[in-house]
Amino acid sequence: MAMTLAEKICAHAAGQAQVTSGEIVTARVDLAMIHDSGGPRRVKPMLEELGVGVWDPSKVVLISDHYVPAVDAESAAILDLTRKWAAANDIDNFHDMQGICHVVLPERGHLRPGMFVAGGDSHSTTGGAFGCFMIGIGATEMAGVLASGEIWARVPPTIRLEWNGMLGLGVVAKDMMLAMCGRLGMAMGNYKAIEFCGSTVDGLSMTERMVMSNMAAELGGKVGLIAPDQTTVDHITAAGGDAGEWQQWVSDPDAEVEAHHVFDADGLAPHVAAPHSPENSAPVTETERARIDQAYIGACTGAKLSDLHMAAEVLRGRKVAKGVRLLIAPASTRVTATAAADGTLAILGEAGGIVMPSGCGACAGYGAGVLAEGEVCISSTARNFKGRMGHAESQVYLASPYTVAAAAVTGEITDPREFLMEQAA
Amino acid sequence: MSGLTRQGYAWVFGGGIDTDVLAPGVYMKGSIEEMAKHCLEAVDPTFAPNVAPGDVVVGGDAFGMGSSREQAVMVLNVLQVGAVIARSFARIFYRNAMNLALPALICPEADTIQAGDQLVVDPGAGTVTNTTQDRTLACDPIPPHLMAMIEDGGLLPHLKKRLHSEAA
Ligand code: SF4
Numbered sequence: 001m002a003m004t005l006a007e008k009i010c011a012h013a014a015g016q017a018q019v020t021s022g023e024i025v026t027a028r029v030d031l032a033m034i035h036d037s038g039g040p041r042r043v044k045p046m047l048e049e050l051g052v053g054v055w056d057p058s059k060v061v062l063i064s065d066h067y068v069p070a071v072d073a074e075s076a077a078i079l080d081l082t083r084k085w086a087a088a089n090d091i092d093n094f095h096d097m098q099g100i101c102h103v104v105l106p107e108r109g110h111l112r113p114g115m116f117v118a119g120g121d122s123h124s125t126t127g128g129a130f131g132c133f134m135i136g137i138g139a140t141e142m143a144g145v146l147a148s149g150e151i152w153a154r155v156p157p158t159i160r161l162e163w164n165g166m167l168g169l170g171v172v173a174k175d176m177m178l179a180m181c182g183r184l185g186m187a188m189g190n191y192k193a194i195e196f197c198g199s200t201v202d203g204l205s206m207t208e209r210m211v212m213s214n215m216a217a218e219l220g221g222k223v224g225l226i227a228p229d230q231t232t233v234d235h236i237t238a239a240g241g242d243a244g245e246w247q248q249w250v251s252d253p254d255a256e257v258e259a260h261h262v263f264d265a266d267g268l269a270p271h272v273a274a275p276h277s278p279e280n281s282a283p284v285t286e287t288e289r290a291r292i293d294q295a296y297i298g299a300c301t302g303a304k305l306s307d308l309h310m311a312a313e314v315l316r317g318r319k320v321a322k323g324v325r326l327l328i329a330p331a332s333t334r335v336t337a338t339a340a341a342d343g344t345l346a347i348l349g350e351a352g353g354i355v356m357p358s359g360c361g362a363c364a365g366y367g368a369g370v371l372a373e374g375e376v377c378i379s380s381t382a383r384n385f386k387g388r389m390g391h392a393e394s395q396v397y398l399a400s401p402y403t404v405a406a407a408a409v410t411g412e413i414t415d416p417r418e419f420l421m422e423q424a425a
Numbered sequence: 426m427s428g429l430t431r432q433g434y435a436w437v438f439g440g441g442i443d444t445d446v447l448a449p450g451v452y453m454k455g456s457i458e459e460m461a462k463h464c465l466e467a468v469d470p471t472f473a474p475n476v477a478p479g480d481v482v483v484g485g486d487a488f489g490m491g492s493s494r495e496q497a498v499m500v501l502n503v504l505q506v507g508a509v510i511a512r513s514f515a516r517i518f519y520r521n522a523m524n525l526a527l528p529a530l531i532c533p534e535a536d537t538i539q540a541g542d543q544l545v546v547d548p549g550a551g552t553v554t555n556t557t558q559d560r561t562l563a564c565d566p567i568p569p570h571l572m573a574m575i576e577d578g579g580l581l582p583h584l585k586k587r588l589h590s591e592a593a
Contacts, residue, residue, distance in 0.1 A: 141521070187513065220490065241489045
């Protein structure tokens with residue numbers, strides 16, 4: 001019987017030849033990813049209570065990113081506990097202060113197409129860009145995974161989101177995602193596997209595909225899969241990983257899907273999501289030119305090397321508007337190093353941007369760069385829920401790094417193509 | 426009525442309730458008790474100071490969307506919320522609720538409940554009785570393997586029982 005990619009990975013993890021969507025299976029986990037916020041500080045007492053250790057330390061990746069670097073005694077204590085737990089449990093794959101988990105995981109070659117991965121974070125859908133069935137779970141559930149190496153899962157039906165055509169100048173994966181959040185809504189993919197496909201998706205780089213899978217979480221998806229191809233394999237190989245028998249991890253052409261939406265990339269405008277939801281999105285051309293206080297290039301969603309390059313394209317030779325602050329928190333230390341070497345950081349710095357440590361930072365209000373009452377921010381992150389980036393009465397707009405950088409220059413929400421066209425001309 | 430039946434007043438929030446308003450990130454480093462004081466304050470500052478044990482939180486679609494943070498469930502447990510009823514739940518929130526033994530009921534007719542209505546929630550039977558409006562609303566039944574886990578007090582006690590019976 002024909003199966004979707006999601007079904008194939010679930011069947012493999014459950015040790016079955018066949019599964020159908022809706023079926024509840026017990027899956028063996030190939031990898032478990034945890035971070036400093038939902039990880040050791042939460043699971044340590046639970047594992048102690050159960051009286052068991054980690055089922056297989058070689059299959060656990062621990063990343064400190066939410067509270068780095070420590071800013072007070074509480075965050076220092078959380079990180080201290082994280083480090084001690086890693087040592088006590090023989091977690092060799094502990095990436096301490098090296099960047100945000102969803103970016104560091106593939107950067108260090110941990111992902112292989114066809115894996116069933118449990119991630120202790122809701123944006124774990126990002127692993128789908130590498131053909132992994134990677135789901136987000138809470139801390140208690142993670143304690144269960146760490147104790148047993150297993151998790152129950154309902155095999156999800158698949159919703160296929162197909163994009164064809166060419167993206168225009170200044171239009172990127174983030175705009176595709178914001179456009180879909182606006183059109184389909186944030187509950188569309190609840191309990192479903194989302195699979196992105198089509199010629200536009202095929203043409204995206206891995207870092208851009210990661211934006212798609214990352215924000216599958218904003219469409220409510222359980223996973224955000226993209227079938228592996230040569231682009232995937234090259235990326236994994238360059239990261240020192242092993243793509244394995246990647247050719248098998250595709251949906252059968254005649255596999256049944258629950259819904260199939262087709263979108264056209266030609267003519268898509270840059271999109272902006274207004275406060276307080278990613279689904280409040282509209283073309284920038286139809287968005288009020290709201291004044292901003294802060295522009296933020298950060299997070300697993302929007303601070304990879306390609307994102308910094310986009311910001312630099314707009315900011316080269318320009319200055320951040322008076323009264324506006326531009327904060328840039330590169331997604332990993334490797335991104336920072338590469339962006340320093342290729343001159344990107346110099347462009348951002350000369351424009352007046354402030355380069356910050358690699359970590360979650362202001363994205364979820366945990367770290368530096370949070371907002372005061374009444375402040376307005378435009379951000380390359382994935383979520384703009386009320387109060388997420390600081391005060392409950394602050395406002396966050398979401399956009400691509402191009403659009404964030406353009407707003408930093410003018411001090412208000414701006415179509416980045418105004419700047420990019422000048423350059424092209 | 427099963428042993429898990431809860432009774433209380435309805436706090437009605439409608440749609441768009443995400444994990445950032447349930448468990449604001451700025452309080453994440455502190456104690457769960459402290460965070461609970463700020464639960465839902467961005468949408469209703471009167472909720473946390475006034476909610477009584479057994480009261481029921483009523484939401485719309487995709488209740489609890491957003492982060493995987495379990496604190497979004499823990500704060501409701503700290504406030505002794507009896508149950509959450511919604512037209513639908515975000516996947517991770519739903520699993521977290523079950524794992525922490527907070528009954529979460531999917532109720533297509535959740536919008537008929539008015540703020541302050543008195544409710545009797547029976548998770549085992551999958552029913553919500555609105556005594557104020559004198560009507561009973563049907564909910565999707567909680568699958569038996571999850572009901573067993575809730576009855577044990579959540580995933581950890583449930584796993585503990587399993588690990589011990591395997592050892593025995
Ligand atoms: S950067 Fe933001 S969205 Fe990404 S893992 Fe950190 S808190 Fe979550």
